[in-house]
Amino acid sequence: MDSVFGRILKLGFEPTVITLSTLINGLCLEGDIGQALRWLEDIVERGYQPDIITLNTLINGLCKIGDTYGAFRYLRKMEERNWNPGVEACSTIIDSLCKDRLVTEALNLFSEMTSKCIVPTVVTYSSLIQGLCNFSRWKETSALLDEMMQIGIMPNVQTFNILVDTLSKEGKTTEAKHIFEVMIQAVKEPDIFTYSSLIDGHVLKNQMDEAMDTHSI
Incomplete structure (x- = not known):
């Protein structure tokens, strides 16, 4: 991947965010999340800023390999750099936390994202409802169901x-x-x-x- 990037520069072309995102997405699809993260840090040092699609792809990739903690940690890094993670990244981590049976942590992240005016989607709510149902927490499930419908979801x-x-x-x-x-x-x-x-x-x-x-x- 480094050789591809170097070749682009050697040919005199200035790569766009789309080009860089495509290269990183390719690494994620190959399952090489570690290399994708290292390469992202490298291009950030070169002055490029990734788009939301690339960041979401990395978060999704980390969760897919079962590294929910790594995804959560990278979410914090995104926030430190003022890269707004958006609802998709947060929802992906919430879903992964629920699958890891860490429902309390998922609910905490949900509260945090809503406090930052990140509007949840039906995917966000469905993940939390699944997590709560797994523990038969019916009162909270019912409250969450009512909440989502009250806000029009x-x-x-x-x-x-x-x-x-x-x-x-x-x-x-x-x-x-x-x-x-x-x-x-x-x-x-x-x-x-x-x-x-x-x-x-x-x-x-x-x-x-x-x-x-x-x-x-």
Whole structure:
């Protein structure tokens, strides 16, 4: 990659941010995140400033290889350099934190981003809802769902599927069916995952009921 950059300069061309971002994105796609980060630092020293797409690509790359801490650390570096991370970078880290079962840390970052007037998206909320559902923190899940709708962000199919699936797996078929009905009212077309979750939930509920009847005998 250094040789490519050197060749561009030797030919007398002044690379643009798009050119540099493309080169860095290529390293990320190859999974060489370490080299991409080192190369970014190098071009910053040369006086170039990366665009938001490149920064988001690096954050996404770090999270994809499971280095959530590294992504969070780089987010702080971006802020120190007054590079506004934007909602995509924050949402990516929030999602990765939730997948690492670090929901409290994800909620803290969420609060931080909203305090900085970074407006969350349905992706941000869905990640947090999944994280909370994984721990059966239903009161907080409900509050988050209400909050997103109050500010005009409607849950998408994925959001509803997260709720239906988690409730079904816990045998809460009545609640899962209620979410399904809300989904229909919101004109969100259920998919095969929605129906599969509901069916699995009813099967589980029947098994639980049968086990209780057997135990009572």
